[in-house]
Amino acid sequence: MKTQIVEVSAIPLEKSLQKTFQGGTYRITSRYTLVTQVRLANGVVGQTFGGDEEKYQKEIAALINGHFGEKLRGQDVFDVERHWQAMFECKCLDQANRGIHTLDLANKAILMQAIAAVDIAVWDAMGKALELPLYKMLGGYRDEVPVIAIGGYYESGKAEKDLACELLSYKEAGLSGIKLKVGGLTPAEDADRVRFARETVGKDFLIACDANQAWTVDQALEFCRRVLGYNVRWFEEPVQWFDQLQGLALVRKYGGLPVVAGQGEISRFGCRDLLLAGAVDILNFDATIGGGITEWRRVAAMAGMCHVKMGHHEEPQVAIHLLASVPHGLYVEIFPDRQRDPMWFELPVGRPKIAHGRMVVPQEPGLGMPLRAEVIEQYRASEVPV
C-alpha cells in the first residue's frame, strides 16, 4: 500500500530569546516548538511544527517516537479518525486521577499535545498524497484570511513613543490590526494604553485586548466600561483561571465586548462546556495543544451551531488553513517581532504572503510550508528522546 505509514518521529526545538516578553500574567524568555514527521511508503513526508511547550516537550516527543509510532506504523494514512482514536485511547501514559492535579493534569496535556502533533502531520501527509492544499481538503471556504499582530507587550523602559512605533510598524507591514496585551496594570492604566493605541492607529485598524486571565470579574468589567469608546474588537481571557465558565459569562453579559477564550482547553469537551455556559463569542481553541486538526474541526462544528465564531491561538502555519476552511473563521495571528517568534521566521522555507490586511493561504499541497532541515538541526534540543 503506497500510503502506508512507515515512520513517525518528533524532534523538540528550543531557542533562547534575546529579550523578555511580558504579558498580563507571564514572561517569555525562550521559544520552543516540536517538529513532527509522518513518512509514507510512497516517499511522501507529512511534516509540521507547533506548540510552545516549555516543561514537557521531551515527554511529548518520547510518546510520539515510542508508543504512537508503534500504533501507526503499517496503517493507511487516510484512516485519520482511527489513528486519532487509537492515540486517544492509548494507555501508555498514566491517566489516573488521584486528586493531585500537578500529576493528574500534566499527562493529559502531554497526551493531547502529542496527538495534536501527529494528527497535523498526518493531515499534511494526506494533502501531499492527494496534491491538495490542506484548507481545500477541509472545505476551502476562503483563499485569504485577515491577519493581526500579537504585540503591545510590557517591557521595562518601554515608553509611549516605543508603543506608537510598534503599532505603526504593524500597519506598515500590511496587517489588519493588533491584539494588545493588557492585564499587567490596573484596568484604568491599561484602558489608557488602549486609548493611546486607538489614537495612534486611527479608526480603521483593529484593536483587540488579551488579559491572559489576569483580572477578577469586577476588574474586567471596569476595563470594559473604560474602553467602550475605543472600538475594541474583542476581550480575550479577561478573568482568572478558576472562573472560566460563569466568570466569562458575566463579563460577556455585562461588559459589552465580545469575549474570547478556548486556548487553554485541551479537548473538545472543555470547548463544549464554554459553549454551553454561554461564556464566549469567539473560541480560539488551538489545534497544536488540543488534539490537532481532527479535534479542531469537531469544535468548529459545534461552535457554528451555537453562533460562536472560530479563532485560533497563535500557530499561523496551521491556523491559516483551519480559519480558511470554515465560514465562521476569523483572524489568523502572528508575532511580527522576529525576536518573539524566531521559529516562524526561520523554520519554514517560505511564509505566506501578507498584503492589505490579509494572509494568502498557501496553495502547495498539505500545509504548504516545508521546513528547513538546517534550522531543525540548529535548534534541536540537547537531549533528544528516541
Ligand SMILES: [Mg+2]
Ligand atoms: Mg490569548
